[in-house]
Amino acid sequence: MNYGICTLALVPLRLEQAHRSEMVSQVLFGELFEILDKQPDWTSIRLLETDYLGWIQNGQFVQLDEEEMQRYLDGKFHMVGRQGGLLINDTKQLALCHGTKLYLTDENVWHIAGDKLSYQGDINPYIRNQFKTEIAQLALAYKDTPYLWGGRSQWGIDCSGFSQLIYSCFDLSLPRDAYQQAEMGQTVDFISEIKVGDLAFFDNAEGRITHVGIMLDRDTIIHASAKVRIDRMDSEGIFNQELNRYSHRLRIIKRYV
Structure with a gap:
């Protein structure tokens, strides 16, 4: 197999091999990803962590063999914290967003494919045991982040990208899309049993799950809809006070911790 690693801060993953194609993530x-099909300008990939598929533009990654990839993964794991960070050498300075995962040497150096950059910046401080006490505070730090279809960062995020990112900070891995996330976890049967950090899922008229948000308490949800916002939720769904109507219809609530 051939593998690749993204070498820019944040790049589009497209449905098809064209800039005008939908950005799916x-x-x-x-x-890291598996290279499925390399064309002159675009490469079809499968992300190793989530099995997500799409096309990435050539020039936005470097190709690795299995030995190089394993040597990288043998490094010391870090996740970039909420304040972000920088990778720096004499000729390059690269800003990294919250949630970026790095494997560094003992000297905090990112070293792959002949490139060496020192990491300077915030490190994610959370562990899984802090999920119940800290998830609300971290999620609230994203309030008013603009909605972006396919987005996964504080510079623009979608609903499932938001839940996936926040959970990842507590060493909890979720799939990319809302309907995939809804297939995991334990069902919470009653609104009165909701706990902080539970995920609420919402469906459309056809019954397809299209939206997800993070519960802050039994009747308050934070979710990405136009922006990351806080709304009231009951057994019917999310009530948007600005619109004075329900914006999303509740389908199911899931717990993962």
């Missing part, structure tokens, strides 16, 4: 710096 984004690839963060350091994310």
